[in-house]
Amino acid sequence: MTDDTIGGRGVNAPDVVRRDLSTEALLTVRDLRVEFGKKGQRPTTAVDEVTFEIRRGEHLGIVGESGSGKSVTSLAIMGLLPATGVRVSGQIMFDGEDLLAASEKRMRDVRGRDIAMIFQDPMTSLNPVVTIGTQISEVIRGHRDMGKAEANERAVELLRKVAMPDPGRRMKEYPHQLSGGMRQRVLIAIALANEPQLLIADEPTTALDVTIQAQILEILKQVVADTGTALIMITHDLGVVAGLCDSVHVMYQGRVVESAQRRPLFAEPRHPYTGGLLASVPRLDSPRGQPLKPIPGSPTDVLPWTQGCAFTPRCANRIDTCTEKTPALKIEGQRALRCFNPLTLSSAGGATP
Amino acid sequence: MTERRRETAEEASSKPDSTNDQLLVVRGLKVHFPIKHGILFDRTVGAVQAVDGVDLDVPRGRTFGLVGESGCGKSTLGRAILRLVEPTAGNVRFDGVDVASLQGEKLRSMRRRMQMVFQDPLASLNPRQSVETIISEPLRAHGIEYSKKNRVREVLDLVGLPASAATRFPHEFSGGQRQRIGIARAVALEPELIIADEPVSALDVSIQAQIINLLEELQERLGLTYLVIAHDLAVVRHISEEIAVMYLGGIVEQTDSEQLYLTPRHPYTIALMSAVPVPDPAIEDHRQRILLSGDLPSPANPPSGCRFHTRCPYRQETRCDTERPELRLISPGHRVACHYAEEIVAGTVTPKVDAALPV
Numbered sequence: 001m002t003d004d005t006i007g008g009r010g011v012n013a014p015d016v017v018r019r020d021l022s023t024e025a026l027l028t029v030r031d032l033r034v035e036f037g038k039k040g041q042r043p044t045t046a047v048d049e050v051t052f053e054i055r056r057g058e059h060l061g062i063v064g065e066s067g068s069g070k071s072v073t074s075l076a077i078m079g080l081l082p083a084t085g086v087r088v089s090g091q092i093m094f095d096g097e098d099l100l101a102a103s104e105k106r107m108r109d110v111r112g113r114d115i116a117m118i119f120q121d122p123m124t125s126l127n128p129v130v131t132i133g134t135q136i137s138e139v140i141r142g143h144r145d146m147g148k149a150e151a152n153e154r155a156v157e158l159l160r161k162v163a164m165p166d167p168g169r170r171m172k173e174y175p176h177q178l179s180g181g182m183r184q185r186v187l188i189a190i191a192l193a194n195e196p197q198l199l200i201a202d203e204p205t206t207a208l209d210v211t212i213q214a215q216i217l218e219i220l221k222q223v224v225a226d227t228g229t230a231l232i233m234i235t236h237d238l239g240v241v242a243g244l245c246d247s248v249h250v251m252y253q254g255r256v257v258e259s260a261q262r263r264p265l266f267a268e269p270r271h272p273y274t275g276g277l278l279a280s281v282p283r284l285d286s287p288r289g290q291p292l293k294p295i296p297g298s299p300t301d302v303l304p305w306t307q308g309c310a311f312t313p314r315c316a317n318r319i320d321t322c323t324e325k326t327p328a329l330k331i332e333g334q335r336a337l338r339c340f341n342p343l344t345l346s347s348a349g350g351a352t353p
Numbered sequence: 354m355t356e357r358r359r360e361t362a363e364e365a366s367s368k369p370d371s372t373n374d375q376l377l378v379v380r381g382l383k384v385h386f387p388i389k390h391g392i393l394f395d396r397t398v399g400a401v402q403a404v405d406g407v408d409l410d411v412p413r414g415r416t417f418g419l420v421g422e423s424g425c426g427k428s429t430l431g432r433a434i435l436r437l438v439e440p441t442a443g444n445v446r447f448d449g450v451d452v453a454s455l456q457g458e459k460l461r462s463m464r465r466r467m468q469m470v471f472q473d474p475l476a477s478l479n480p481r482q483s484v485e486t487i488i489s490e491p492l493r494a495h496g497i498e499y500s501k502k503n504r505v506r507e508v509l510d511l512v513g514l515p516a517s518a519a520t521r522f523p524h525e526f527s528g529g530q531r532q533r534i535g536i537a538r539a540v541a542l543e544p545e546l547i548i549a550d551e552p553v554s555a556l557d558v559s560i561q562a563q564i565i566n567l568l569e570e571l572q573e574r575l576g577l578t579y580l581v582i583a584h585d586l587a588v589v590r591h592i593s594e595e596i597a598v599m600y601l602g603g604i605v606e607q608t609d610s611e612q613l614y615l616t617p618r619h620p621y622t623i624a625l626m627s628a629v630p631v632p633d634p635a636i637e638d639h640r641q642r643i644l645l646s647g648d649l650p651s652p653a654n655p656p657s658g659c660r661f662h663t664r665c666p667y668r669q670e671t672r673c674d675t676e677r678p679e680l681r682l683i684s685p686g687h688r689v690a691c692h693y694a695e696e697i698v699a700g701t702v703t704p705k706v707d708a709a710l711p712v
Binding site for chain 2: 210
């Protein structure tokens with residue numbers, strides 16, 4: 001596809017690659033495991049063996065379908081999982097501190113100041129009976145010693161930063177008076193209020209229309225680049241990840257099945273699930289009449305990880321070993337892969353020329 | 354605002370497009386929902402102009418895609434065609450019969466020939482009915498003789514579900530399978546037209562392709578005509594031969610799928626195309642994105658003139674805010690509702706790029 005075909009002149013997307021990444025990890029997640037269960041019942045493992053690290057200024061994507069454990073991973077990092085009925089183990093090191101060992105009081109400090117989160121549905125994450133202005137300044141004053149007037153000023157400035165039209169007036173409005181795109185901007189403003197070091201965005205554009213999604217992603221890209229914030233982008237949309245993230249982790253049934261830098265991952269997917277996802281999405285730029293190659297079955301057809309590879313029932317590349325033992329995440333160079341019989345280059349369906 | 358002229362059937366048939374193989378012909382369709390005010394007296398104080406003057410021709414055996422963002426009226430248009438909502442004005446001719454004037458039993462029997470597939474399969478299937486009942490109910494309602502066992506099995510087989518599914522209930526199935534049941538219910542009556550309203554948007558990514566392929570397969574086997582309504586341009590482009598882009602109650606561009614992608618002419622289509630993310634970093638890095646400012650205006654109080662002028666990067670001082678552009682033919686088979694479509698192609702009208710961030 002050339003630039004003319006897509007419509008030519010316009011705002012150029014800033015190059016994602018040209019950023020200084022420090023070498024030290026800001027957040028290291030090691031062997032994260034989250035189990036849900038009631039007393040006396042066998043627990044359900046939602047997330048297992050999740051390991052990744054993110055450096056300052058880096059953009060990391062976590063891709064997966066519903067039930068893959070991507071949201072649970074983010075809630076675990078934020079310490080937002082309920083205290084009862086959930087067992088979280090492993091290690092979440094943030095800036096030299098283990099968040100899993102931190103007290104609830106300490107987590108309250110960290111949340112909103114060092115780590116902030118943007119949720120999918122802005123309507124349910126904003127308080128419907130409190131004005132936008134109060135909701136933003138509340139977050140600022142909660143973490144800083146700042147007067148009301150000053151906090152309000154800062155809130156207006158934040159709204160301006162996320163390109164909210166007429167920020168002064170919006171301060172006095174309530175969430176229902178705003179459109180979906182504007183509400184999402186408010187959430188971004190709240191998340192950025194204390195200039196966090198890490199921003200977790202959980203499907204921030206899924207509830208929005210395409211043109212609004214493009215606006216929000218652009219704003220997100222710019223504000224994150226301005227402040228050097230590290231970004232974890234959680235989404236099911238491979239397209240969003242392709243344009244935004246440095247490295248991508250693909251999750252299936254609670255485990256990472258493949259992770260790599262975005263270019264090699266999209267160009268040469270090795271895990272059959274990654275390849276299958278790429279081949280099954282209709283692309284705007286693919287020639288017409290090309291049939292899609294869906295992944296058979298549904299995400300509910302799974303084999304427990306303890307008995308083999310969870311993707312086996314839907315996998316075209318399965319071999320006998322897949323049901324005999326559990327594949328481990330093997331690191332080969334820049335790529336980590338959990339598969340006994342990965343795609344070879346020629347059979348990688350979604351690979352681009 | 355120029356009032357769109359309501360065309361009569363005679364005028365419609367004189368149009369070059371409406372040859373005999375058009376299964377569905379829509380002319381000047383309007384759906385306005387009144388806004389009521391007051392307690393004692395139900396005064397109508399305005400109207401939400403959900404669909405405001407739409408012309409469509411859907412050829413038999415083809416797939417027609419209707420794409421637009423939420424609130425543009427695409428679903429209302431689909432419902433108005435089936436008369437699930439009453440059109441305010443305009444006419445809908447299905448196989449030569451004016452659907453808008455049909456009453457009672459005649460309308461009911463007409464609906465046998467046009468069926469609908471809904472977005473959320475869990476919400477559109479009765480949770481207390483077994484799959485067998487769900488599929489055979491329309492047959493019973495239309496008084497069609499059928500052998501319960503065979504017909505249900507046949508239809509299930511058609512949509513790729515096992516015969517054992519017949520005795521089970523919707524909650525026992527996954528999202529993709531439920532959508533298959535919804536499709537099975539629609540095809541059980543052997544309709545000619547299926548209106549599919551966002552048939553895949555509630556499904557997981559890996560499942561969407563299965564349903565898209567199923568729809569294509571059924572079209573080949575049963576000779577169905579589809580009107581596919583969706584917000585996802587990539588999905589619509591994949592399955593449709595002809596695509597109409599809707600914005601705020603009206604069609605802004607209509608052409609075949611290939612041309613729409615290669616040479617989009619309406620500024621809204623251009624922006625929409627550039628906003629769709631492509632799962633390929635090599636392309637994403639070099640793409641130029643046209644960001645639209647603001648949100649969709651309210652259909653209760655649409656902007657004067659061209660409805661897109663409030664967000665259009667190509668907006669000109671004259672005409673755009675005073676005169677509503679007609680959907681006009683700019684090249685064979687390519688209709689655009691923009692005053693400056695030719696100038697935009699020629700490059701004499703250029704977009705404003707002053708704002709780095711959308712406001």
